[in-house]
Amino acid sequence: MLIDTATDDVDGLAVWDWAEGCELPGGTFAIDRLGVGHRSETWLVWSVALWAPAVLKAARPHQIHHPRAVKSLRRETAALSGNLHPAVPRLLADGTDEAIPYILVEYVDGPTLADELEDNGLLTGPEAALLGAQLLPALMALHHRGLAHLDVKPDNVVLRDGRPVLIDYGSARRLGSEQPAGHPVGTEGYASPAQEACEPVSAAMDLYSLGRTLAEACGELPDSLQLLLAPQPNSAEALTALADAAGELRPWPEWLRA
Incomplete structure (x- = not known):
């Protein structure tokens, strides 16, 4: 019943x-x-x-x-x-x-990124960059609507036919809103220093978590993608850097710029 x-x-x-x-x-x-x-x-x-x-x-x-x-x-x-x-x-x-x-x-049918890494090992640098180039536009669309996800991590990325889908929006908050005092939102190890310090919600927090997720996926974040972990990363610059780092796996033509 x-x-x-x-x-x-x-x-x-x-x-x-x-x-x-x-x-x-x-x-x-x-x-x-x-x-x-x-x-x-x-x-x-x-x-x-x-x-x-x-x-x-x-x-x-x-x-x-x-x-x-x-x-x-x-x-x-x-x-x-x-x-x-x-x-x-x-x-x-x-x-x-x-x-x-x-x-x-x-329902998104497929393994989580965490499961994929456990079962099949690390991604190559270009594969991780492709993953980021497919996820960042989803985050940017969310940011455009005035929200941040705040819990980007391998467990919250499902691979549907090899393409990532970001799930679990229960931690989402309005950009600029306050976090609960002394109780940062998100998951330790993926949350940015600003997020863990309970600073007001920002889009940069999601980019940092994306960077940490990609670093876990390929073992080490390439120098060209370290900007994801910067205090105030530019989303458009990060998207260009991800597409460039994907190399032959680049998901859109080079003449397209965010």
Whole structure:
């Protein structure tokens, strides 16, 4: 049943105990749980309307009345609503006002970059640069709408037919907004020094995290791409540098400039 719960093995708190085939919010049916976060959990579901798989992200049982759980889901709807970029998943439904707050998002089929690196080893420098050249425009589109992702890392990059898609927008914040005092947003090791210092949200934070992700992907960030880790990188210059570093893998003609 929809209200059945169990206990998470990691934090000992409640999770939904939805059996395969159970009818879920948004006109969907449960297939499998994909992951459990602090405030919400993520499920692979079957959408009847689309007759295709989708991803349901729902507040955990003990969080359904917590305003921060709803706020986190609404950050994702703000980031995904109206998106046209192919490296960002589509928002399919906004159920944040429902009894069990949820969002329904396009399912991106493929391994994460973290899994790919673990299974097949490091990328070459040009391959990593190509990856960055495909991800940075998605971040720039988000920045153009006044938002930053704030959690770019290999676990949040899914490779769909070899092309990266950036997922998990629960940490997204408005550019210029304040971070919680003493509680920086993002993941240690990928967050910039400014982000870890809880400075106001900036686009530069995403470029730094992208740089750290690419460095992990190929072992060491080439000198030509070190500008991603600069305090105030220029997105257009970074995009040009990534395309140039991709060499023969360059994803657009040389005469095109950002």
